Amino acid sequence: MMIMILKICFLLLVINYGTCAKPNILLIIVDDLKPVLGCFGDINAYTPNIDRLADKSFVFKNVFAQQALCAPSRNSLLTSRRPDSLHLYDFDSYWRSTVGNFTTIPQYFKENGYHTYSIGKVFHPGKSSNFTDDYPFSWSKPTFHPKTEQFMNSPVCVDIDGSLVKNLICPVIVESQPGNTLPDIESLNEAVNFLEQRRNSTEPYFLAVGFHKPHVPFKFPNEYLGWSRGEHGEFSKFSNYDEATKVPLIIHIPGLSTGEVISDALVELVDLFPTLVDLTQVAEALPLCPKHGNRLACTEGRSLAPYMAYKKWERWLV
Ligand SMILES: *[C@@H]1O[C@H](CO)[C@@H](O)[C@H](O)[C@H]1NC(C)=O
Numbered sequence: 001m002m003i004m005i006l007k008i009c010f011l012l013l014v015i016n017y018g019t020c021a022k023p024n025i026l027l028i029i030v031d032d033l034k035p036v037l038g039c040f041g042d043i044n045a046y047t048p049n050i051d052r053l054a055d056k057s058f059v060f061k062n063v064f065a066q067q068a069l070c071a072p073s074r075n076s077l078l079t080s081r082r083p084d085s086l087h088l089y090d091f092d093s094y095w096r097s098t099v100g101n102f103t104t105i106p107q108y109f110k111e112n113g114y115h116t117y118s119i120g121k122v123f124h125p126g127k128s129s130n131f132t133d134d135y136p137f138s139w140s141k142p143t144f145h146p147k148t149e150q151f152m153n154s155p156v157c158v159d160i161d162g163s164l165v166k167n168l169i170c171p172v173i174v175e176s177q178p179g180n181t182l183p184d185i186e187s188l189n190e191a192v193n194f195l196e197q198r199r200n201s202t203e204p205y206f207l208a209v210g211f212h213k214p215h216v217p218f219k220f221p222n223e224y225l226g227w228s229r230g231e232h233g234e235f236s237k238f239s240n241y242d243e244a245t246k247v248p249l250i251i252h253i254p255g256l257s258t259g260e261v262i263s264d265a266l267v268e269l270v271d272l273f274p275t276l277v278d279l280t281q282v283a284e285a286l287p288l289c290p291k292h293g294n295r296l297a298c299t300e301g302r303s304l305a306p307y308m309a310y311k312k313w314e315r316w317l318v
């Protein structure tokens with residue numbers, strides 16, 4: 001598969017302290033999205049829904065993915081270990097069979113009583129997640145991949161003369177696409193259905209939804225036309241410049257985050273696992289991974305929970 005050359009870029013996390021004892025978790029990953037959002041100060045970005053969520057969330061403005069490439073950055077984020085300790089920089093290595101049977105974020109929640117489900121691109125699909133997106137270890141049921149993803153490289157873009165061609169960038173009329181939809185719309189519908197179905201359940205869930213856009217090819221509903229690049233004379237990603245590694249992170253915790261709390265603290269995506277464990281209290285705080293030895297569930301990041309609590313207090317004090 002030649003597809004998916006990317007980094008995780010946008011993470012948006014909603015922790016729902018509902019009526020059940022253990023809070024539900026909705027993790028939204030948006031492939032390749034940089035902090036070019038209204039709520040991150042970009043005046044050209046029209047992102048009203050994300051901005052509305054940011055208005056009542058912790059908004060982290062100084063966050064870095066561990067590598068600007070999809071499989072390694074996702075392996076790192078989901079195991080909370082850096083690529084330089086996993087030694088996985090490629091698309092072909094499944095960490096369980098190459099470096100260690102390391103525990104992932106969803107696996108940890110699954111083992112602690114959660115129903116876990118993956119929609120779209122969460123793990124890098126294919127060989128690096130053993131062609132199963134790490135099911136059944138990470139997920140309670142097989143993962144959902146949109147059917148219309150098969151048309152990713154099909155000639156569906158209308159050329160000047162009306163013929164259909166392949167193109168990297170093409171605004172499309174959704175109704176005229178194969179299956180009358182686009183992959184991300186399928187993923188969104190599946191997520192909405194899942195949330196509806198789980199509405200009355202007392203079993204907590206961890207739902208991860210991975211949207212493909214704005215990863216290439218840019219096939220998107222034509223009402224959302226707008227894109228330009230060229231920083232440092234470079235196109236695409238793969239570099240270690242901020243443009244390739246800096247990502248937006250928004251964490252909403254109903255009941256706790258009522259107003260926008262902006263943070264300039266240095267955050268890395270390996271910090272997510274210990275933060276989630278602390279926020280949900282699903283288990284004791286995740287230990288730091290030892291330099292040597294083979295601990296399966298641990299982190300190379302640090303929890304943002306104490307910092308978030310501090311920011312909250314700081315807000316009340318001033
Ligand atoms: C990967 O999948 C294959 C078959 O699909 C299975 O035999 C193998 O045990 C899996 N690897 C791991 C580490 O679970």
Ligand SMILES: *[C@@H]1O[C@H](CO)[C@@H](O)[C@H](O)[C@H]1NC(C)=O
Pocket residue numbers: 101137
């Ligand atoms: C890896 O961990 C999973 C989950 O704990 C376990 O089911 C599996 O047997 C382990 N595989 C190996 C090779 O130890």
Ligand SMILES: *[C@@H]1O[C@H](CO)[C@@H](O)[C@H](O)[C@H]1NC(C)=O
Pocket residue numbers: 196197198199200
């Ligand atoms: C959840 O409960 C409400 C109120 O009792 C009911 O109307 C609805 O059908 C239930 N939904 C599901 C998916 O069971």
